């Protein structure tokens with residue numbers, strides 16, 4: 589079975605072709621960062637317009653690069669939420685009309701579930717159950733995943749997501765959007781910092797997170813000092829470490845408490861190199877899985893894969909009548 593995956597929940601237009609026998613055939617992502625960077629965040633109307641412009645040419649490119657014909661596609665999976673309504677509508681309308689014209693099924697996929705299962709695309713030894721840390725631009729959620737429809741949310745952020753805080757602090761530091769990779773880049777120039785920032789909620793018993801206090805603490809400092817390259821590196825270094833310390837500490841504690849060996853860390857922040865390196869050091873006691881870097885931030889591959897996983901479920905009806913839902917179904 590060949591599944592076409594379509595992602596358009598925010599500012600990436602992602603398309604992918606997944607073969608249930610041979611794995612991922614190919615994927616293509618167009619990022620709108622250049623369009624939104626001057627505003628310091630995503631402008632929904634501009635995002636929708638760009639998805640509309642890109643969906644057809646990107647599909648043509650994906651098909652021709654991989655020598656697949658439209659007629660070879662057996663199923664279309666599209667992101668139906670959570671996300672920005674306008675961008676979701678562009679992908680959903682495109683997916684449903686294409687499915688209707690090809691007389692094949694269109695199936696809705698939850699963007700967060702797709703992130704959570706994204707390591708399975710490449711990590712064949714990853715088995716359920718696992719502890720999932722989803723850490724992205726919109727969410728920070730720790731979940732016990734028993735199977736692909738049985739989740740127990742252990743904790744989530746009480747305010748900003750980790751990715752959002754990376755983006756906001758980067759903006760105050762005068763760095764480009766998205767801020768996560770920029771902060772990481774400048775932090776990697778040094779190996780220690782003169783700042784020690786708080787590690788919010790690292791010692792609390794619960795599995796919730798809170799990052800807005802850290803953001804305020806760091807931005808108040810930024811407003812007081814005269815920024816130069818060296819101070820920016822110093823701030824970025826311990827800010828990045830603070831977030832990583834909290835994420836790793838809570839995730840490992842959940843794995844211990846629930847006696848689960850496998851851990852998956854997904855979403856845009858899972859692309860962070862230092863987070864991956866620090867998790868490498870924890871391997872042995874736990875098995876920690878990340879998605880392929882290309883599948884950390886938004887992409888169509890994870891949607892195609894999740895669509896295929898869902899396609900065998902009884903509830904996986906043709907969803908031509910279903911309209912996008914900006915909120916998540918399962919969290």
Ligand SMILES: Nc1ncnc2c1ncn2[C@@H]1O[C@H](COP(=O)(O)OP(=O)(O)OP(=O)(O)O)[C@@H](O)[C@H]1O
Pocket residue numbers: 597598670671699703723724725726727750751752754755766767768769772855856857858859860861884885886
């Ligand atoms: N190397 C990195 N280090 C830290 N953060 C990163 C890195 N690369 C990307 N990010 C962050 O990842 C976020 C984007 O992730 P993603 O594309 O999964 O989010 P989203 O789709 O907007 O949110 P959600 O998946 O919750 O709906 C941004 O906040 C960005 O700064």
Ligand SMILES: [Mg+2]
Pocket residue numbers: 699703724725855856885886
């Ligand atoms: Mg995402």
